[in-house]
Amino acid sequence: MKILSVNISEKKGTVKKPVAEIQLNRYGVMEDAHSGSWHRQVSLLGKESFDRFAAMAGREIAFGEFAENITTEGLELVKTAPLDRLVGKDVELEITQIGKECHGSSCAIFKEVGNCVMPKEGIFARVIRQGVLRPGDELEYQPKVFRFQVITLSDRASRGEYEDRSGPRIVELLKKHFESSNRQIHIDLNVIPDDATNLSMLIEKSLYEEYDVILTTGGTGVGPRDITVETVRPMLHKEIPGIMENIRIKYGTRKPNALLSCGIAGLIGETLVYTLPGSIKAVNEYMEEILKTLEHLIYMRHGLDSH
Template sequence: MGVLKGICVSKKRGTKKMEVAEAMLVENYGIEGDAHAGNWHRQVSLLSLEKIEAFREKGAQVSFGDFGENLIIDGFDFRALPVGTIFTIGDAVLKMTQIGKECHTHCQIYQTMGDCIMPREGVFATVLKGGKIRKGDTVTMIPVSSDAPLTAAVITLSDKGAKGEREDKSGPVIVKMLKKVGYEIVESNILPDEQRLLEKELIRLADQRQVNLILTTGGTGFSERDRTPEATMAVATRLAPGIAEAIRAGSMKITKRAMLSRETSVIRNKTLIVNLPGSPKAVAESLELVIDQLDHGIKILLGRAGECARK
C-alpha cells in the first residue's frame, strides 16, 4: 500500500509541471488540464518518492514535477513492477503501460546534474476509471493476474507503406487473427525498411512496454533493403528457431519459393519475436501454421505454464 505524496500538471508541453493539491482523473484520457493527457498509452506518469529523495541526496535541488512526473507516490518501486499492474486511488483506477522512456532532449536537471531519473525510473499508465484524487490519498496495488490476456504488437516493414504510398494489408490480417484467439493488441505500427529503426522499435516494445509477442511482416526476402531478420537477431537474448522452421516447412507444401524466405524467431527477455512474410496471403498461411502453439511457448516464458510433453 502506498500514499500519494504529490500531484503535478502542466498546461503546455515542454513547460515545467506545477504541483496542485487535487486533480480529476478522466477515463481513457489522463489528468484533466494536463498537456500530456490524451488517447494514448502514456496518459499519466508516475514516479516513486524514494527515487526523488535518493536523487536529492546527490545534492540536487529538485521539486515535485521537475522530472515531468504527474504523480509522486511513496511505497512502491515502480521500476520493479511489471507492465499491466493496476493501481487504485480512491475511485480512480490506473493501469501501468510502460516502464521508462527515451529522453529526446536533455532537461535542465540533466544539464545541471548529468543525470535524470525519469527516463529509467518513471512509469506510465492509462486511466481505466476516472475520479478525483488528492494529496495524501491511499494508493493500492493490484498485481497482474496470471490469467490476464497475452499482449501483442504488430510491425509492418514497408518503405512505401511508411510514406503512405501503399495501404498496409498484412498488418490488419495479423491483428484480426491474434484478436480472434484472445490476444490484446497494444500497438500496430508501420516502419520503413531500416534495420536500426526496427531494432530500436523492437527494444522499446519488449523492454518498455513488455509486450508478450511481437510479430513483424515484410523485409524477409533477398532484396538489399530486406533487413528484418538481421534487426531481429541483433536484439535477441535467446534463439527460438523452431517457429520459423515450422513456418518454412509448412509453407514449402504450398510453394517451393518458401525456401527463399529468411524469417527468424527469437526471444528478447520475456518477449517472443517472430518474423512473417510480407504478403497478406502468405502472412495468413504462415501464422495459421503456428498460432495455436505460440501462447503455450509464451506462457512457459512467463512462468505461467510447464514444459510438459504431449502424450
C-alpha cells in the same frame, strides 16, 4: 502506496507544479500538457527515486521537477510492469510503460544537472476509471496475472489409458518463462477427447472467463480424429500465420514430417490462441518459438508499444 503530490504543467518539457487535486478523465490529467489519446497519459515517480537522485545531484528535488503528474511513496514503481493496475477509492490506472527516452536539452531537470531519473525509474499509465486524486490518497498495487488455458486433445488420455505429458510440459515451460520475467501467472489444464463440440465449448468458456491465452496440444494433423484446427479456425477473428509458418519451416527443413502439422495461431477477441501438435518433442519446439513473442503480442493486443 501513498500519494505525496499531484502535479500539472501547461507546456511539455517544463517542470510540473503541485496542485491541490487532479481530475483524471479518459485522456489523462485534465489541463495537463501530456493528456491525450495515447498510452502515456499519466506519469508517476516514487519518492524512493527522488531520494536517490537528490543524493547524486547534491540538492533537494521538488515534487514535479521531473515532470511527473503523481509523486508516490511506499512502492518501488520501477519494479512494476505494463498492465499492472494502481487502484484507488475513486480512480484506477493501468501501467503502460516503464521509463522513457529523456528529452535532453528540452528537459528542465536535465538542463540543470545533466541527468534525469525518468528514463529508468519513471512509469506511465492510462486511465481506466475516472475520478479525482489528491495528496494523501492511497493507491493499491495490483499486479497483472496472465491467465492461461492449456487444453490437451486426446481420446486415449481423456479415458485414462495413458498419462498426458504434453499438456503438463506446456505448463512447465510457461512457469519457467514467466518466473524469469517476474510476472504472475495462473494456468488451468484440461484433457478432453478429440471432439469438436467439447473443444468449442471449452474455448467459449475460456473466453467468457477472460483468459489471456489458450494453448491446445494435439489434433493438428491430418488423421480422421484430428479436429483441432478445423474447430478453432472459424472461431478466429484474426489469424497470425507467421508464427506457425516459421516453426514449420525451421524444423521442417531438417525433418519433413514437421511440415505436416496444420497448427494455427490467432486472436479470438482479446484472447491469443495457439494450436500445437501433440508430441512432447513438438511441444518443446513450438513453445521455444511461441514464447519469444508471446508477451509482445499480449501488449500489442492491449494497445501498448513495447518495441
